[in-house]
Amino acid sequence: MLQEINHTFITLIPKVDIPQNVTQFRHISCCNILYKAISKILCTRVSAVLPDLINKAQGGLIKGRSIVENILICEDLMLKALNFPGKTMELIMTCVRSKSYSLVLNGENFGYFKGAKGLRQGDPISPLLFTISMDYLSRILNHVTSIMPFKYHPLCAQMQLTHLMFADDLLLFSKGDIPSVMVLLSEGVLPFKYLGVPISAGKLSIKHCYGLIEKITERIRGFAARVLSYAGRLTLVNLVLTSLYSYWATIFVIPKGYTTTSGYCWIRHSQPVVTWDKAVWNSWCISKNSFINWLIAREALLLKDKLLQIGVVADSACCICGADTESHRHLFVQCQHTQKLVKLLSCKLNVKLPAVYLITWIQSKPWAKVKKNVIIAWIQALYYAIWHQRNKSRLEGVLDQPEVVLKQISSMLLMRSIFWLKCIKKSSDETWVKSINY
Ligand SMILES: [Zn+2]
Secondary structure: OOOOOOEEEEEEEEOOOOOOOHHHEEEEEEEOHHHHHHHHHHHHHHHOOHHHHOOOOEOOOOOOOOHHHHHHHHHOOHHHHOOOOHHHHHHHHHHHHOOEEEEEEOOEEEEEEEOOOOOOOOOOHHHHHHHHHHHHHHHHHHHHHHHOOOOOOOOOOOOOOOEEEEOOEEEEOOOOOHHHHHHHOOOOOOOEEEOOEEEOOOOOOHHHHHHHHHHHHHHHHOHHHHHOOHHHHHHHHHHHHHHHHHHHHHHOOOOOOOOHHHHHHHHHOOOOOOOOHHHHOOOOOOHHHHHHHHHHHOOOOOOHHHHHHOOOOOOOEOOOOOOOEOOHHHHHHHOHHHHHHHHHHHHHHOOOOOOOOHHHHHHOOOOOHHHHHHHHHHHHHHHHHHHHHHHHHHHHOOOOOHHHHHHHHHHHHHHHHHHHHHHOOOHHHHHHHHHHHO
């Protein structure tokens, strides 16, 4: 193999702001793509036969062996020895022996040295060889326990289980007498952590779950979560947090005392009661409108008054009229464009809409359910359209006529009105809804 093909860059990434010594760098080795292709092909071929060769006690790194299965059981040269063909062995050993390294620091690479021992991180062959060598250890353990005075752990005797492995974690099991323990030379204290979850002889208590809670809050409060968009945060909650929880929940029964509600309250702390919740989170509305209206109610949209404060824009003039500072109050209440739209909507709904923030205003209206919900849905759609118009004006420099915007809102709500009609019992209500929507 050409030396250049098996050359690896070790990138040093500083863990702290001003690193003083080598341990303050994280090293990541980067093999080149050609080598990765070669080793990946080798791996794929060898992996096909691995499940038949490797001892059942090794749980990680092999396709089809699940990490979870291993924990469940827990709770309850090798190439030659395995008879690989000579050609395959030669190819693998060439990959392992011919490696060389350069260090990358601050974007520049330095030096050149041959690799003497060990496996490379990022090399597809590494996990494969590691699995095979761990299997060798596995065989030795099985052999030693069969010839020495060794007694199995009472729960492991039936399966003749002496150890479990997951990747580089090794758990040894034996009866608690000195000769047996001496065979394995291992001792430990329960509960201990295995694959990130606590292993305990008895039932898991709330105390043992602190780790899970810590992990979840760490991710929510972490730096990455703060800079994520709303869609990103939703994905974070759905994927990362749920998978963390379900990983634990597939292994243990999570102790009582933790509910979704209590967890939610615990993370967000107590918040003051708001006056707009029912008008914002309303099932008659389109959910994307509700979301934007929630942001408006909390004054959380990034309008130009805020953007100016953080230095993103140079002026704070309203993107639509340019006459005043673009704040929530201006954009959704005072702006000329908004006032024209509200007037048009008043005529369409045949309801007098005042020049105030309409979501808080409507919440206190003593109207019948149908009328109130339909008007809330229209107001939410109106505010969504205003936000949309504002962005269109800012990014594309164009603005639609108020009549056109109202048509857009109307077609946006057309599909939703089919759902409204299903909920309506009185024929007078039905006529009214049809008169404004069709
Ligand atoms: Zn304006």
